[in-house]
Amino acid sequence: MPPAPAKAALGPVRRAFSPWNDPDAVPLIRFENVTKKYGDFTAIDNLTLNIYEREFFALLGPSGCGKTTLMRMLAGFDEPTEGRVILAGQDLVGVPPYRRPVNMMFQSYALFPHMSVADNIAFGLKQANVPRAERDERVKEMLRLVKLEKFGARKPHQLSGGQRQRVALARSLALKPKVLLLDEPLGALDKKLREETQFELTDLQVTLGMTFLIVTHDQEEAMTVADRIAVMNQGEIIQVATPGEIYEQPSSRYVADFIGDVNIIPAKVAEADGQAIRLASAWTEGPIEIATSVPTSPGADAWVALRPEKVKIALQPPAPGTANVLAGEVWDIGYLGDLSIYRVKLSSGEIVKAQVSNATRLVERPITWEDKVWLTWAPEQAVLLTN
Numbered sequence: 001m002p003p004a005p006a007k008a009a010l011g012p013v014r015r016a017f018s019p020w021n022d023p024d025a026v027p028l029i030r031f032e033n034v035t036k037k038y039g040d041f042t043a044i045d046n047l048t049l050n051i052y053e054r055e056f057f058a059l060l061g062p063s064g065c066g067k068t069t070l071m072r073m074l075a076g077f078d079e080p081t082e083g084r085v086i087l088a089g090q091d092l093v094g095v096p097p098y099r100r101p102v103n104m105m106f107q108s109y110a111l112f113p114h115m116s117v118a119d120n121i122a123f124g125l126k127q128a129n130v131p132r133a134e135r136d137e138r139v140k141e142m143l144r145l146v147k148l149e150k151f152g153a154r155k156p157h158q159l160s161g162g163q164r165q166r167v168a169l170a171r172s173l174a175l176k177p178k179v180l181l182l183d184e185p186l187g188a189l190d191k192k193l194r195e196e197t198q199f200e201l202t203d204l205q206v207t208l209g210m211t212f213l214i215v216t217h218d219q220e221e222a223m224t225v226a227d228r229i230a231v232m233n234q235g236e237i238i239q240v241a242t243p244g245e246i247y248e249q250p251s252s253r254y255v256a257d258f259i260g261d262v263n264i265i266p267a268k269v270a271e272a273d274g275q276a277i278r279l280a281s282a283w284t285e286g287p288i289e290i291a292t293s294v295p296t297s298p299g300a301d302a303w304v305a306l307r308p309e310k311v312k313i314a315l316q317p318p319a320p321g322t323a324n325v326l327a328g329e330v331w332d333i334g335y336l337g338d339l340s341i342y343r344v345k346l347s348s349g350e351i352v353k354a355q356v357s358n359a360t361r362l363v364e365r366p367i368t369w370e371d372k373v374w375l376t377w378a379p380e381q382a383v384l385l386t387n
Contacts, residue, residue, distance in 0.1 A: 034083035061232035308355035
C-alpha cells in the first residue's frame with residue numbers, strides 16, 4: 001500500500017492571513033459601542049471590536065473582566081444595554097440564540113450521558129430537521145474530522161477527557177455555523193493534552209476556514225491558538241494585536257505584566273532624540289538606553305519592560321560605561337529542565353529575573369546561590385512604557 005500523501009503545512013496560510021490590516025476588509029463580527037450593565041455594575045463599558053472572517057480570535061483576561069459576557073452577547077444569551085452586535089451585516093439585537101448562525105462549546109462539554117457519541121453529534125442536526133441520510137453522513141464526516149471514527153457507538157463515560165472534548169467540538173461543528181464560540185474549552189484537560197489539543201484546534205480551524213472565537217484566561221493558550229488577541233480588564237479592551245505584537249510590544253504595564261513573565265523597571269526620561277531614549281533609574285548603576293521612537297520628553301515618568309529571556313547574566317562586571325547594567329546577588333534559582341530562572345536581588349531590595357536556556361546537561365551550575373552577578377541587555381531588547 002503506498003504511503004499516505006504528506007499533509008500540507010498550514011504555516012503559509014496563517015502567515016498570509018491579516019485582514020485587519022486591509023482598510024477595505026469588512027469585519028464578520030462587530031461589537032459597536034457595546035455596554036452591558038447588571039444593575040449598577042458595568043460588565044462591558046462602551047466597547048468596540050472587529051473580528052474578521054476565518055480569524056481565530058481570543059478574548060483574554062482575568063476572571064470578571066467581561067470576556068464571557070461579550071461572548072454571551074454574541075451567542076444571544078445576553079443582550080447589550082447599549083450598542084449593537086453585528087454578524088455578517090445583521091444586527092443581532094433581539095434575535096434569539098437558536099436563530100443565530102453561531103454555536104458554543106462549553107468548558108463542561110455538556111454531553112448527553114445516555115446518548116452514544118454519534119447521537120450526541122447528531123443532536124443539533126436532528127433538532128434542525130436535517131434529513132436522516134444527510135444527518136448520518138454529516139456525523140461520519142465529523143467523526144473523521146476529530147479522529148473518533150471507531151468511537152461512534154460508545155457513551156461519553158467510556159471516553160477519556162480529551163475524547164469527550166472532541167465529541168463536544170464535533171457536535172458544535174456539525175451544523176456548520178458561521179462562528180464557533182469556545183468558552184474555556186480546554187480547561188478540564190491536563191497540561192500535556194491541553195497543549196496537543198491547542199495545535200489540533202488551530203489546524204482544524206484553518207482547514208475548515210471557519211471563524212473561531214475563544215474565551216480564556218490562559219495566556220499561553222491564547223498565544224498558541226489565536227491570530228489576534230484582545231486583552232481585557234474591567235469591561236474594557238486594553239490592547240488588540242497579534243500574539244507577537246502583544247508579547248514584544250505591549251501597550252501598557254498591565255498588558256506587559258499579564259502576558260508572560262516580565263521585569264518592569266521604574267525610571268525617568270533623561271534624553272530623547274527620536275531614535276533612542278536614555279533614562280535614569282534607582283535600580284541601575286548607570287543609564288538605561290532603549291532604541292525606540294516613542295514620543296516622550298525629559299523628566300517624564302516611564303517604565304522599562306524587560307523579558308527575562310532578553311537578560312544576560314554573568315559573574316564578571318561589564319566594561320566601564322556600559323549602559324543597561326544591574327548588579328545584585330542570586331537569591332533564588334528555578335530549574336525547569338529546558339531553562340533556568342535566576343531571581344537576582346538588587347541592593348535596593350528589588351528582584352529582577354533572568355532566564356537562561358539549558359543547552360547542555362547540568363552537572364555543575366556555573367552561577368549559583370549568593371553569587372554576585374551582573375545583568376545586562378541590548379538597547380533594542382527592552383520596551384518603553386509610558387502608562
